[in-house]
Amino acid sequence: MKTSIGDIELILTPQGEGAIWRFDLDPARLPGFAHAIRDEGGQLLALWGSDDRHLGQGFALHTLYLSSQGLVWAHCPLPAEAPTHPDLSSIFPQAERMQRAAYDLLGIRAEGAVDTRKWLRHAAWAEDAYPLRKDTPCLTPHPSVLTRADAYPFIRVAGDGVHEIPVGPIHAGTIEPGHFRFSVIGDRVLKLEERLGYTHKGIEKRFEGMDLTQGQRLAGRVSGDSHSAYSWAYCMAVEAALGLAVPARALWLRALFLEIERVANHLGDLGYLGNDVALSFGFAQFWRLKEEWLRLAARLFGHRYLFDRIVPGGVAADLSDAHALLDLARRLRGEVEELKAVYDEHAGVQDRFAHTGQVDPAMAARLGLIGLAGRASSQAWDLRVQFPHPPYDQLEVNMAIDRRGDVLARVEVRFAEVFESLRLIEAIVRRLPPGPLGVPLPTVRHVCEGLGYVEGWRGPVIVAVRIGADGRLDRVHPHDPSWQNWPALEVGILGNIVPDFPLINKSFNLSYSGHDL
Structure with missing residues (x-):
């Protein structure tokens, strides 16, 4: 099948379900292709490298884009000696940290990049070691270099009355580690710079x-x-x-598990966001609902968080009590509607949420903000809507979107997604097709x-x-989508007061662990 993006004509081969396309691209043409994607309103989703020397090749840079043609996976072969590729961060700013990680792990360098500071190393391995290269054994001990200070060159703001506030990487609560360096005048934030990678596993x-x-x-x-x-x-x-090909029942059950997971996380976040503005009632009520939801998941599927229910070839659990799930979903909808009314009518909550941590649509588009946080800043991307794979191609998902880009908008999107997920859960349960739960995997021969x-x-x-x-x-x-969204948090905090940082941070609720591979 032939298609074109910009002035680049490609012959694409579909990969798997839905609109995934993969093709080989000369690295020299990478900036032009990226420009074409950006000019049509697309985004860079992911960037990573691979060591292919054991396959008789060199290295490779992989980039994945959201585009009008679907998800486009570009494979750029690179030489075995001194692998380099053109910088993409000037086109897609979200590429910056991904490029730095590709260098730290594989030695693949982005030529022309402005920011080449180490991102994942933290003095944990030698400068000439690249852990993801095939000639670096997984369990080989490396001489400790932790005695050397990890003098990360934070960008400093100078001027009368400017102070720095370092927060982390170890925090008082049970959250994962991350370093946040604030530059402030009084309690107003002039700049925030993040340093992640402390949970690199x-x-x-x-x-x-x-x-x-x-x-x-x-x-x-x-x-x-x-x-x-x-x-x-x-x-x-x-x-x-x-x-x-996976059986239809297994695909529908996978969607059921995913929507159950979505509801659980939104309930927890809505509670935490209430707690961050001193509405302990909201925290207690949402977490009561989340706990009931998790307990039902454990009873129906054997695990509160549905671990290992989705397996290669199908699923490992069936729906045992549809009535219990539908009954709780209906009751939960009613209680969440009541709690939303409390949040909407509480003057203190609305005052803290509105105009706080704002990322306007233009900036969100520039930074490549995606997912829930992106939709709260008018970035209308939801893979269940634009590029639905089974069974979402039969469910007509309603995308939740807002344009204000503040904490309030991210709260509103969460409420809307809870209601939509509950609707989808009911539709999935009622339309769940019969059939097997899985198929065996074939023998791999190449x-x-x-x-x-x-x-x-x-x-x-x-x-x-x-x-x-x-x-x-x-x-x-x-x-993880947090790769794109962590930099947007640095923008959203600007001009806000330091005490609002926990609230703004929680409104994004990004993953440390998913980022720090």
Whole structure:
């Protein structure tokens, strides 16, 4: 099938379910192609590298885009010696940290990039070591370099009355570590700079050599609050690589698990957001509802957070009590409607939410803000709507969107998504088709690749998979939407007061773990 983006004509080959296309692109043409994507209103979704030398090639840069043609996966072959590619951050600012991570892990350098500071290293391994290269064994101990100070060159703001406030990386609560460096005058924020990577776990390296079932278990634990999204994206990628058709009942159950996960996370966040503006009543009520929801998930499917219910080839659990799920969904809808009225009518809540942490639509588009936070800033992207794979192609999802881009808008989008997910859950349960829950995986006889995409509760979760000729995983890249959205938090806090940072941060609620692979 032929298509074109800008002045570049391509012959694309579909990969798996839905609108995923993959093609090879000369690195020299990468900036022109990226410009064409941006000019038509598309976005860069993910950027990662791979070491392909064991396949008789060099390295490769992979980029994935949202476009009018669907999801476009571009593969740029790079030389084995000194692999480089043109910088993309001047076109898509969200590429900056992804490029820095690709260098830290693989030594793939973005030529012409302005910011080349290390991102993931934290003095944890030697400067000439690249952990994702195939000649770097997974379990080989490296001489400790932690005694050397990790003097990360934060950008400093100078001037009369300017002070710095370092927050983290270790926090007082149970949240994961991240460093936030505020430059302030009085209590007004002039600049925020983030430093992440403190929970770097070596997940991408750990995937290497795993069998396909083990890979699902690891993928689902990249970011535990998005387990179903990651498990489904991983399984979709594996099934695309193998050319495997999954039974219809299993696909509908996967969507059911995903929407249950979406409701649980939104309930928790709505409670936390109430708590951050001193409405402890809201916190108590939303978390009461979330706990009831999780307990029902455990009773129906065997796990509160639905861990390992989605597996390669299908699902590992069936719906055992449809009436219980529908009854709680109906009751939960009524209670959430009442709680929304409380939030809407509470003057203190509205005063704290409105005009706080604002990212306007133009800035959101420039930064590539996606998912829930993007839709609250008028970025109308939802993979369930634009590029629906089964069963979403039969469910007509209503996209929740707002244009104000502040905490209030992100709260409103959460409420709307709770109501829509409850509607979808009822539709899925009533239309759940009969049939088997899965099919066995075929024998792998050659190297194959696939890509999976799922609109998780934060936004698009992407997993790219390459399976070796021995049937084991050769390269897996899971991508969390937090990569794009963390930089937008640095913009949203500007001009706000420091005490509002916890509220603004929670309104995005980005993943440290999903970012720090």
